[in-house]
Amino acid sequence: MKKILLVFLLIFGIKSWSQQEENYEISFSEALATHLPSYKQKADKAYRLRNFEEAEVLYDSLVNHKLAGSFMDDFSFKNLKGKEVSLSKFQKPVYLLTYASWHITGKGELPALNELAEKYRDVIDFVIVFWDEKKTAKNLSKNFNRHISVLYVDETENEGAFVVKQLKHSLGLPTCFLLDDQKQIMSITRKAIQPYGISKEESFKVNYESIENGIANHLLMQKQKKRNNINLALSPE
Structure with a gap:
């Protein structure tokens, strides 16, 4: 019985945590802090190599897939x-x-x-x-x-x-x-x-x-x- 109760609590806890994650609204500043450093490193390299097309692709990826959707x-x-x-x-x-x-x-x-x-x-x-x-x-x-x-x-x-x-x-x-x-x-x-x-x-x-x-x-x-x-x-x- 204890094992069944433990499994139930574990499943309920994971489900509850998952729902909280889904409902969590990430702010624009949080999204920037997470993704901007990596973008800048790659974009700086692209600009140094004068690969402007690659730099533009990196920017579009950042704003469309990492920042859009944040609050x-x-x-x-x-x-x-x-x-x-x-x-x-x-x-x-x-x-x-x-x-x-x-x-x-x-x-x-x-x-x-x-x-x-x-x-x-x-x-x-x-x-x-x-x-x-x-x-x-x-x-x-x-x-x-x-x-x-x-x-x-x-x-x-x-x-x-x-x-x-x-x-x-x-x-x-x-x-x-x-x-x-x-x-x-x-x-x-x-x-x-x-x-x-x-x-x-x-x-x-x-x-x-x-x-x-x-x-x-x-x-x-x-x-x-x-x-x-x-x-x-x-x-x-």
Whole structure:
């Protein structure tokens, strides 16, 4: 009888532990700590050998298979009034883009982003984070639609070291994070450099399609899946 009880407790314990593991939500910072060192070592070697294709494959593997699916930490930034704003403030899915003042955007990038922010303002929160001082972020904010929240982190103030390390120095910039309403990372992409000599109209089209495809394939699709699951759960058998 004791042996049977022991076996039962062992099976129950393993099952309970397994379920806890399945339900455990790994944070973005935890995923970075686990996988970034190995990626950097391999990527540095690829860049030294000028194997840029291999470096790109390594990056895609990192963000798609190691970081996507983790949950973004509740990082804090500052708004243009200098007040702290946490990611948890945004209740909708989030289109999060990290920028710097010295980054040269494509001719049609900002117009495309502004138009899409207007189009999806009811279902998505658009957030731009500048790694700059308040004055610079405030001046740059004039380029963005009023439905885009412009935030900043000023490294010279010796504040926000953790968020800077995680979001700026880990993957570089500009980087785009697509987060669902629970702040789970659906996708991470780096902004591609557009071909030299491309017209403003072409640039707008390229950026508009790229941004909207990301939104449709990740944020809106995820929202629809959750809605379907809720309807399925509420429907009578």
